Amino acid sequence: MLNLKKLLYLIIAIPFLIILIWLFAVPTSLIHERIIDAIAGPAGSNVEVTISDLKKGVLLSLHADKVEVKSNSVSALTLNNLSAHISPHHFFQGRPAILLKGNVGDGDLRAVLFLSREGSMKIENASIDAITYLDHYGISGKGNIFSETTFNLENESADISLEIPDLDLNESVQVIPFADSLKKIQGRLLVKGNRIEVNSFSLEGAKGYARLEGLINNGHMNLKLEVMPQLDKLTPLESMLIGKYIVSPGYYVIPIKGPLLL
Numbered sequence: 573m574l575n576l577k578k579l580l581y582l583i584i585a586i587p588f589l590i591i592l593i594w595l596f597a598v599p600t601s602l603i604h605e606r607i608i609d610a611i612a613g614p615a616g617s618n619v620e621v622t623i624s625d626l627k628k629g630v631l632l633s634l635h636a637d638k639v640e641v642k643s644n645s646v647s648a649l650t651l652n653n654l655s656a657h658i659s660p661h662h663f664f665q666g667r668p669a670i671l672l673k674g675n676v677g678d679g680d681l682r683a684v685l686f687l688s689r690e691g692s693m694k695i696e697n698a699s700i701d702a703i704t705y706l707d708h709y710g711i712s713g714k715g716n717i718f719s720e721t722t723f724n725l726e727n728e729s730a731d732i733s734l735e736i737p738d739l740d741l742n743e744s745v746q747v748i749p750f751a752d753s754l755k756k757i758q759g760r761l762l763v764k765g766n767r768i769e770v771n772s773f774s775l776e777g778a779k780g781y782a783r784l785e786g787l788i789n790n791g792h793m794n795l796k797l798e799v800m801p802q803l804d805k806l807t808p809l810e811s812m813l814i815g816k817y818i819v820s821p822g823y824y825v826i827p828i829k830g831p832l833l834l
Contacts, residue, residue: 579689600628633657639674648705651676659684677714689725700736713741734773750779750810752802752816759784766790779805788832795828826830 600834624638624830639651654674662669662684672683679698685691688752698717699704715736723730735758741751759773777783780801787794798824799814806814817824 598628600626603634604629620645629657643705646705647707649676649703651681662686676717685725691723693719693721693723695719700739711741713739715739715741728763728765730761732761732763734759734761750806751776753777753779753805754782770795779810784828786828791832793828793830795830797826797828799824799826 584785587655606625607623607626613727620642622642623636623798624636624640626636628634632654634662635653635655639654640647641649643653651677654672656672659671660670668726669684670688672681672693673698674681676695676698679702680694681698682695683691683693683745696718698719698810700713700715700717703717703769706712718735718737719732721730721732722742725797735756737756737758738785739754739757754775754777756776757773760771762769762771766789770785772790773784775784783798784795786796799817800809801814803811803822814824814826817826819825
């Protein structure tokens with residue numbers, strides 16, 4: 573029979589054994605390869621991932637100086653000072669999980685991923701210029717992104733809430749009139765596989781109010797933008813651009829259809 577003293581030695585020895593295996597038996601190159609495969613997806617995917625200076629630490633931790641994600645060879649997002657480690661809090665609750673921390677521009681990213689492949693992610697004060705993919709559409713400006721996401725990797729679903737309370741665009745977005753006057757964006761995305769439900773995104777600014785909603789299915793947009801401007805504040809060009817979409821005085825609906833370039 574295993575006595576109490578031997579049992580305690582065994583309990584203490586197991587974590588040290590795991591750490592030794594982690595530090596010396598699992599090559600960093602293999603971990604690097606598995607992470608890239610998990611993010612980029614199957615061969616032929618249009619997503620590319622670059623991880624700079626990946627290092628292992630004790631207690632099953634990882635650290636990378638920089639992780640860059642590209643879509644169709646265009647830089648989409650860069651994360652800096654990224655670290656991952658086992659969460660003691662969740663472990664002792666009987667729900668083993670990995671905690672992820674890093675920076676998105678000047679903002680912070682925090683995420684928790686349970687072994688059941690579900691989890692949550694929170695982003696605070698991430699400047700929109702850190703989302704480099706927007707440059708591909710000629711969109712630039714300032715503003716801090718706040719986002720909370722719950723996700724399930726098993727069924728490829730996510731519930732994403734997003735808010736930019738201090739938006740200041742430098743360049744107008746062609747499909748949205750008076751975009752350069754917008755000061756606040758908030759809304760929700762529901763993702764299920766290749767289907768994205770845009771759930772009433774509101775856009776508020778000095779020249780009026782707009783609401784975006786609809787579906788993006790298999791990369792094809794079927795959205796509508798409802799525009800309720802303050803007509804006396806629009807430029808002649810802005811009035812002309814939305815004129816053909818009038819539904820009633822002061823209310824316009826602009827269809828947005830076609831492929832989404834990702």
